[in-house]
Amino acid sequence: MATRKPSDGSSRSASGTPARAANPHAPAGVRDAVIVGGNRIPFSRAGRKYADASNQEMFTAALEGLVARFGLQGERIGEVVGGAVLKHSRDFNLIRESVLGSSLSPQTPAFDLQQACATGLEAAITVANKIRLGQIESGIAGGTDTVSDAPVAVSEGLRRALLDASHAKTLQARLKAFAKVRPSDLKPLTPATDEPRTGLSMGEHQAITTARWGISRAAQDEVALASHQHLAAAWDAGFFDDLVTPFRGLTRDDNLRADTSTEKLAKLKPVFGRGLAEPAEPTMTAGNSTPLTDGASTVLLASAAWAAERDLPVLARLVDAETAAVDFVHGHDGLLMAPVHAVPRLLARNGLALDDFDFFEIHEAFASTVLTTLAAWEDADYCKAELGLDAPLGSVDRERLNVNGSSLAAGHPFAATGGRILATAAKLVAAKAAETGKPARALISICAAGGLGATAVVESV
Amino acid sequence: MTDSYTKAVNSGFTKTLAKKLGLPRPAILRRFRAGDPLTVGPVLVVADDASMGDADTLAKELLGWGLDVRRQPTDDTRWGAVLLVLTETKRPTDVSSAVLATGSVLRRLATNGRVVTLSRAAADGDAPALAAARNGVDGFLRSLAKELRAGATGNGIVLTDGVAVNGTSVLATLRFFLSARSAYVDGQLLPVGPADADLPADWDRPLAGKVAVVTGAARGIGAAIAKTLARDGATVVCVDVPAAGEGLARTANAVGGTALQLDVTADDAGRRILEHARTRHGSLDVVVHNAGILRDKLLANMKPAQWDSVVAVNLEAQLRINEQLLGSGVEGLRIVSLASTSGIAGNKGQTNYGFSKAGVIGHTRATAPWAAAHGGTANAVAPGFIETEMTASIPFATREVARRLNSLQQGGRPADVAEAIVFLASPASAGVNGQVLRVCGQNLVGR
Numbered sequence: 086m087a088t089r090k091p092s093d094g095s096s097r098s099a100s101g102t103p104a105r106a107a108n109p110h111a112p113a114g115v116r117d118a119v120i121v122g123g124n125r126i127p128f129s130r131a132g133r134k135y136a137d138a139s140n141q142e143m144f145t146a147a148l149e150g151l152v153a154r155f156g157l158q159g160e161r162i163g164e165v166v167g168g169a170v171l172k173h174s175r176d177f178n179l180i181r182e183s184v185l186g187s188s189l190s191p192q193t194p195a196f197d198l199q200q201a202c203a204t205g206l207e208a209a210i211t212v213a214n215k216i217r218l219g220q221i222e223s224g225i226a227g228g229t230d231t232v233s234d235a236p237v238a239v240s241e242g243l244r245r246a247l248l249d250a251s252h253a254k255t256l257q258a259r260l261k262a263f264a265k266v267r268p269s270d271l272k273p274l275t276p277a278t279d280e281p282r283t284g285l286s287m288g289e290h291q292a293i294t295t296a297r298w299g300i301s302r303a304a305q306d307e308v309a310l311a312s313h314q315h316l317a318a319a320w321d322a323g324f325f326d327d328l329v330t331p332f333r334g335l336t337r338d339d340n341l342r343a344d345t346s347t348e349k350l351a352k353l354k355p356v357f358g359r360g361l362a363e364p365a366e367p368t369m370t371a372g373n374s375t376p377l378t379d380g381a382s383t384v385l386l387a388s389a390a391w392a393a394e395r396d397l398p399v400l401a402r403l404v405d406a407e408t409a410a411v412d413f414v415h416g417h418d419g420l421l422m423a424p425v426h427a428v429p430r431l432l433a434r435n436g437l438a439l440d441d442f443d444f445f446e447i448h449e450a451f452a453s454t455v456l457t458t459l460a461a462w463e464d465a466d467y468c469k470a471e472l473g474l475d476a477p478l479g480s481v482d483r484e485r486l487n488v489n490g491s492s493l494a495a496g497h498p499f500a501a502t503g504g505r506i507l508a509t510a511a512k513l514v515a516a517k518a519a520e521t522g523k524p525a526r527a528l529i530s531i532c533a534a535g536g537l538g539a540t541a542v543v544e545s546v
Numbered sequence: 547m548t549d550s551y552t553k554a555v556n557s558g559f560t561k562t563l564a565k566k567l568g569l570p571r572p573a574i575l576r577r578f579r580a581g582d583p584l585t586v587g588p589v590l591v592v593a594d595d596a597s598m599g600d601a602d603t604l605a606k607e608l609l610g611w612g613l614d615v616r617r618q619p620t621d622d623t624r625w626g627a628v629l630l631v632l633t634e635t636k637r638p639t640d641v642s643s644a645v646l647a648t649g650s651v652l653r654r655l656a657t658n659g660r661v662v663t664l665s666r667a668a669a670d671g672d673a674p675a676l677a678a679a680r681n682g683v684d685g686f687l688r689s690l691a692k693e694l695r696a697g698a699t700g701n702g703i704v705l706t707d708g709v710a711v712n713g714t715s716v717l718a719t720l721r722f723f724l725s726a727r728s729a730y731v732d733g734q735l736l737p738v739g740p741a742d743a744d745l746p747a748d749w750d751r752p753l754a755g756k757v758a759v760v761t762g763a764a765r766g767i768g769a770a771i772a773k774t775l776a777r778d779g780a781t782v783v784c785v786d787v788p789a790a791g792e793g794l795a796r797t798a799n800a801v802g803g804t805a806l807q808l809d810v811t812a813d814d815a816g817r818r819i820l821e822h823a824r825t826r827h828g829s830l831d832v833v834v835h836n837a838g839i840l841r842d843k844l845l846a847n848m849k850p851a852q853w854d855s856v857v858a859v860n861l862e863a864q865l866r867i868n869e870q871l872l873g874s875g876v877e878g879l880r881i882v883s884l885a886s887t888s889g890i891a892g893n894k895g896q897t898n899y900g901f902s903k904a905g906v907i908g909h910t911r912a913t914a915p916w917a918a919a920h921g922g923t924a925n926a927v928a929p930g931f932i933e934t935e936m937t938a939s940i941p942f943a944t945r946e947v948a949r950r951l952n953s954l955q956q957g958g959r960p961a962d963v964a965e966a967i968v969f970l971a972s973p974a975s976a977g978v979n980g981q982v983l984r985v986c987g988q989n990l991v992g993r
């Protein structure tokens with residue numbers, strides 16, 4: 086099958102003392118992790134094209150497209166890391182099983198990781214760090230999620246009865262176990278993404294934050310419109326020709342509405358924040374919130390030497406990353422505000438300011454998440470009180486924000502979003518650097534359930 | 547992939563029935579498999595008196611390939627092939643005994659046997675009698691091929707420009723015609739000239755170390771071309787439109803190559819192909835223009851988009867890519883383009899397609915000297931009826947008739963087209979340039 090000889094994951098020429106990282110702020114003894122490229126399948130709204138596709142099928146498809154793009158057949162990759170937020174218990178080795186179903190060498194190790202919506206980016210950070218430390222020469226990071234094929238759990242009452250029955254020795258004991266089941270126990274529990282500690286959905290949490298920051302409906306719809314327009318333009322320009330491989334006959338993200346307009350968005354009824362006292366008219370609609378989505382994505386990372394040995398292109402470096410968490414339960418910060426905390430720490434460690442970035446990739450969980458994030462960084466009081474900064478972090482140039490669209494248009498298959506954003510950012514900085522002859526930088530920010538956030542800096546090589 | 551009719555008339559009760567009813571009984575063609583013998587039996591080499599020296603030379607070459615070579619037409623064997631050497635024939639009357647000797651063994655030609663003629667092309671300045679004898683071979687071979695049965699084929703090598711009978715490309719072509727690789731090539735005469743090239747070190751891997759690009763590789767004939775190129779040693783870059791990426795990835799992963807999602811009608815398609823091949827694989831040696839579309843309509847009902855898109859994909863894209871590749875000074879480039887028998891014989895409802903495919907033949911001939919100036923070649927392959935998703939969409943009755951309208955009474959396979967392309971793309975075929983090789987089972991229409 087594969088003509089290329091399976092290669093040793095830790096290539097000889099790159100072993101020994103790792104090459105020094107180009108980043109002057111990197112710790113001593115750490116080398117660069119570069120981004121070679123990415124591949125995802127088109128994202129599809131729940132219940133449509135991928136209605137009966139499993140996470141494993143989708144992630145395998147994303148992997149196969151990556152293997153084909155970069156000629157990785159039979160290659161032993163250092164590690165494949167990824168995960169899914171909504172996961173069947175049988176998928177305990179989801180990523181490894183996907184690798185075994187792919188054209189990669191079966192000797193490629195893999196593991197599952199999960200950090201809610203930050204899963205994909207966290208996977209890339211983990212892979213990059215292994216590369217930077219010289220533990221692996223190459224790695225694939227990614228994620229997959231399906232809401233259509235999500236696990237359905239049984240009620241606690243039925244679960245206990247089933248367990249008791251399976252432990253029972255006699256028929257009578259077995260029947261007795263089931264006798265305890267109440268009709269209400271027979272209702273399946275669909276997976277909830279509600280916050281376990283507050284019982285509120287993510288949308289309701291964000292509605293509180295949106296209201297607190299006074300983000301208007303018009304401003305949110307504007308973000309949503311830009312997302313659709315930017316993503317449509319990127320598709321039309323062929324930007325995704327080497328980032329996406331079709332799956333099950335779907336060739337484009339099917340949540341994308343190239344023809345949406347301010348008027349159309351303005352017509353939609355609010356869905357979150359209806360129980361809040363303020364504002365009188367809730368602002369968050371299905372148009373400015375991400376839809377439930379199915380999809381999978383992958384990113385190929387490597388040491389510069391590994392990429393060079395295989396004549397692979399290099400788009401960018403994954404320079405550094407920072408995660409954060411907020412106390413949304415007892416504290417007063419919003420559920421999705423963690424990246425607001427992570428970014429100042431990340432910038433400080435790398436001697437960077439917001440002005441130093443050519444692109445900002447801020448995950449659009451909701452249009453208002455992006456807007457509250459931007460508002461918080463401009464707010465002197467918040468920056469002082471919550472972030473401990475002497476002055477506001479600064480403003481994000483809206484011209485540089487999500488220039489090729491983001492989750493509002495593409496959709497948001499939770500764990501797959503990080504890979505989508507990272508590959509997009511890497512390609513953007515590479516193109517910008519090629520055009521200007523100067524280094525280009527992107528800041529990535531992804532909020533996640535549980536008050537989590539992951540952020541990263543990507544820089545052209 | 548053998549059609550169900552062909553299967554039925556070759557096995558069990560239905561075979562007996564078909565025989566009794568005198569139904570056409572297409573043979574199951576022998577296809578190339580690594581390790582199988584080159585021919586299905588001994589090879590008879592016959593020649594007219596003047597060509598005996600060339601016949602001896604060729605017989606020695608065949609012995610070197612491990613074949614059982616005979617010089618006498620005996621009736622104690624099932625012949626695998628007959629090689630009819632008429633290279634030094636001077637007058638029409640010279641060929642009689644050699645031709646009749648060939649005829650004397652045809653009843654004992656094995657299933658999937660081969661008849662190959664070797665003659666010289668009639669050239670300007672030939673004496674009329676010489677030109678008559680040389681050109682006569684053309685009509686002889688095409689007629690003979692129609693008489694052959696049971697999967698046997700007849701093809702001819704026409705030597706040009708004084709090439710020696712054991713010239714590299716002559717031998718490469720002879721081997722192709724004798725082998726199972728040419729299963730669906732029938733009734734064809736291929737002009738072959740001198741070549742500044744060597745025979746392959748390993749006949750099973752003539753493309754070892756070469757980098758080949760195939761457009762339209764996601765499915766059908768293109769996918770088969772990619773697989774055959776890879777089987778014969780090439781590293782393959784698989785190109786198709788982004789929307790066909792899923793199939794493209796499958797092909798690329800099956801052949802250990804790379805997938806390049808690219809519309810060949812893009813202005814810079816040639817440059818992007820070259821850049822990909824060079825940066826990722828170090829060179830570009832072969833380009834196969836296979837991407838093609840059909841938009842059938844009677845001309846009276848033809849919409850501008852139907853005409854224009856067919857011309858853009860099937861013809862203009864090839865021209866532009868060739869210009870960009872040859873213009874960037876790629877050396878030794880082998881270009882193989884997909885034409886079609888529709889471009890030779892014409893087809894109702896296919897004025898656009900016929901124009902595009904005849905156009906391919908035109909530009910192939912015109913590109914040949916340009917390619918040769920850079921040490922390369924430009925050739926075309928014209929498939930007849932090939933069993934693919936494209937032809938599977940033809941209504942049953944039309945399809946059933948179409949696939950029988952050739953000497954082999956069946957449709958070809960994508961792999962048959964691929965074998966011809968790989969042959970033309972191989973280094974040893976350097977002496978074949980500006981030609982159109984038909985892979986059509988000797989379709990009854992056209993040449």
Ligand SMILES: NC(=O)c1ccc[n+]([C@@H]2O[C@H](COP(=O)([O-])OP(=O)(O)OC[C@H]3O[C@@H](n4cnc5c(N)ncnc54)[C@H](O)[C@@H]3O)[C@@H](O)[C@H]2O)c1
Binds near residue numbers: 763885887932
């Ligand atoms: N099947 C036959 O009987 C037959 C006969 C004669 C000639 N041909 C020729 O052989 C070639 C392959 O035919 P097939 O039967 O495999 O057809 P097919 O339709 O199965 O495959 C053609 C491939 O070309 C691709 N393609 C189309 N437009 C493209 C573009 N602009 N850029 C890149 N790729 C593009 C398609 O996506 C598809 O994968 C065509 O040129 C066709 O005209 C076929």
